[in-house]
Amino acid sequence: MNIALFGPPGAGKGTQAKELSKYYNIPHISTGDILRANVRDGTELGLKAKQYMDKGELVPDEVLIGLIRNRLSESDCDTGYLLDGYPRTIPQADALTDILNEINKPLDAVINIEVSDNELVKRLSGRRSCACGESYHVMFNPPEKEGICNACGAGLYQRDDDKEEVIRQRLAVYNDKTKPLIDYYDDAELLVNIDGSGAVDVVLNDICNIMDKFK
Template sequence: MLNLVLFGPPGAGKGTQSAKIKEKYNLVHLSTGDLLRSEIKAGTELGLKAKSLMDQGQLVPDEVVIGMIDSKLKENKAANGFIFDGFPRTVEQAKALDTLTEQNNTSISGMVALEVDEEELTTRILERGKTSNRADDQNEELIRNRVQEYENKTAPVADYYKAQDKFKSVYGVGSIEEIFDKLCSAIDSL
């Protein structure tokens, strides 16, 4: 079973690339952002709480995200593997993900990180904001806050996977196909 953590700051291209990886490797794509947005759209209690935090550029609490991931793992027991997109965001979540995968008789194969500088990220997200209808994609201050949140809280997760020799870095600037080819090389080397 191939279980990938696709990593990178907001706007790095995780959503675009995970769709291509999902197709090539026949994996289930688990995007915490998509899961949360579907809860928001459905108007659930979780969705309303998540929306309030996301609108401020803050992260949703671990126990909420971990619970959503656990239920998705259980719903997809026959999968060839998973792409975790936007999860784990903290070392605590990475440890919880290791526990969840172990409980499901599997493990994380590796983390592949898209590396993109802050100016490029800001430009990409503002451009995406013209069509995404997401308030957090249309405000430069919120975007920079999200990138800073990533740097402060999420980047240490890379060290967690580096310590397990499960980390690969890919330069995330170029054409979609060029980046995809680099990602596939990294995935195939795991």
């Protein structure tokens, strides 16, 4: 089964992808992971990507799609894959479609996890972090003592990108850029919308019901 996962920041896409990857024994393919692995291994495309990353610039589509192509051509993707975080633009979607057809691994479905902006703000703005690497949530995973890390006793803090005004800006950008892609895959009759507002296990079960059709 060949699946792409869509969803805004805070929708739980990464959490679901990890569980789905284990359950179906197919690789979870994240563009961020691919970039880091190629830079670490010093591949030709990785070195090209690093030139842009070191300057704080976006990696060009032609480099990124080359990395995606190489990863999807690996043997562990022969029985399926779970693509996370790609594509993000119509040109990327067009290039991906061409490559997937060329390597005979076309998408079976694009699963879009839908969550309201207000719910996403509540989820993301409640996150708290510690310098030691531990993370918490004021509602869903609070520390034993308010504002204090269970592991090291240091004070917790809210990351700048977890503040409400920043979150709403991120969501506005996501909604603006993603709507054309939603329409793109809906027109291709690949889009399946999933209600992501429920508990993690409920959403996971709903996604599995979709993916089971492509076993």
